[in-house]
Amino acid sequence: MYEKQIEQLVVLQKVDDEIILLEAEIDQAPKDVAALEARYASLEKRKEQMEEKLALLKEQKKKLDFEIDEDSVKVKKSKSKLMLVGTTKEYHAMMREMDSLEKLNRLREEEKVTVLEETERQTELYEDVTSKIKELNAELEEKRAGLKEKLDAAQSDLDKLKRRRDKAGKVVPKPILGRYEFIRSRLSHPVIVPVDQAVCSGCNIMIPPQNYNDLQEGKQILSCPNCQRLIYWIEHIPESAKPKALRKS
Ligand SMILES: [Zn+2]
Known part of the structure; x- marks a missing residue:
């Protein structure tokens, strides 16, 4: 009788060991998915920030193009009028104005190069994030589908173990x-x-x-x-x- 009781206690404990493992598994599985979801959300946020930045760069380029065009037209107009001015003083004033407009446009062209380089760099990063999001999404879908299956299987094992536990428990006073x-x-x-x-x-x-x-x-x-x-x-x-x-x- 004593030995039978010890034996049943040992069985009980073995069952409890398995129950502890299964419960840890059931507890952990949704956390794995949640961790992936958190990573997904942070990537989505980064993607949004990049979209904003790219829109800003596009806006900057548009503004520069517009200003360059506008001043180029001004310079062209001045050039055609240059021969018509009466005095040397007027002529020099016009030349100075044209010079400063051309200088301004050269600066704008330089800025445009920087903007285009930055756009290229940001576009690469953006494509990188986009492809990572796509990968993660596929992984998440798979994990979510597997999670239910895994939890159902673990739960059914757990139920079986609990029945075995009850049985072992009945033999022990x-x-x-x-x-x-x-x-x-x-x-x-x-x-x-x-x-x-x-x-x-x-x-x-x-x-x-x-x-x-x-x-x-x-x-x-x-x-x-x-x-x-x-x-x-x-x-x-x-x-x-x-x-x-x-x-x-
Ligand atoms: Zn001890």
Whole structure:
């Protein structure tokens, strides 16, 4: 009876180990998708900012083109009128004006080169972001579709494990099951551990000889005096007698 109870506690724990793993998986899966979604959103934002910048550059170029055209026309008009001026003074004034307009336009042409270079650079970045967004979108679609499948499968495994847990729990007397649950809620896994050569494998500390003797007698389920985990003598459950799930493969 004692050995059967220990065995069932060990089974219970094995089931709980799997439950913990599955719950972590169920917990993590949507987070992976959410992380991708966050990356997607930040790329979309970058894309928008780039669109604004490109529109601004286009506007700048348009303005420069307009001003260059306007002043070129002015220079042309002045040139055709140059021969008609009466005085040298007027002639020089006109020449100076034309010079300054031409100088202004040369500066504008230089600025236009810079604007065009920047436009080219930004367009490359923009195309890069756009293709990254496309890739990410495909990945997201795949992940979203896989997520439901993954969660459904994990949930069905979890339900099975919970049924197995109930079954194992029925064999263990209520007070001992209560102790198991109590320890489980307070200590990190495992809850029930073998004692090999008087050493508790939960905390790796030697248990006192009297407790070790009691343990070897195998009359009642004991706790490690140090870490409070439930303990059993390793010889009580030989490898071959352990439930299949517990055998070292
Ligand atoms: Zn211990």
